Amino acid sequence: MNGTPGLRCVLLPCAGPHTWAVPQDCIAEIVTMTGSVSGHLGWRGCEVPVYGPDNYPIDTATDALAATTAIFVVFFGLRGRGCDYWAVRLQGHGLTSTELSESAIEDRPDLLLPGFLAAFTLAGKTCQVPDLPFLQSQVAAATDAG
16 A cells, blocks of 8 residues: 555444444444343434344343443434434444554455445454445334334
8 A cells, every 4th residue: 555544444343243344434423321222222312223133133142231231333324314323232342443454454255244345354353344324224114114
């Protein structure tokens, strides 16, 4: 990259072995919630739909705090797409902000999951780049159906 800075992103440890890599500008806030959250979380006077658990199950066997404390990432939604904000629950450790450079990542299209735009490995960890507009539409559709 000839000294050109890489892309700054946030690595989000989601359910199971999945780590999402997203631009920081897509994130409205990272919040800690106590108590049970099912389908929606109360955030800044809004009811924000949560991606999962049907789409992205929470493994309570490996998450001792699942019933009492949870960390959520609230995303900015695209206007006119069913919800102005939506959230995903984080699970495990590894929430970090990092700069991606071509030399540090290995493109892994063979590991790409449905609903994601790209997959790569970084320091031995597989990261998925989510299709945020698509996932937002999935959240909005699930909310309308519920």
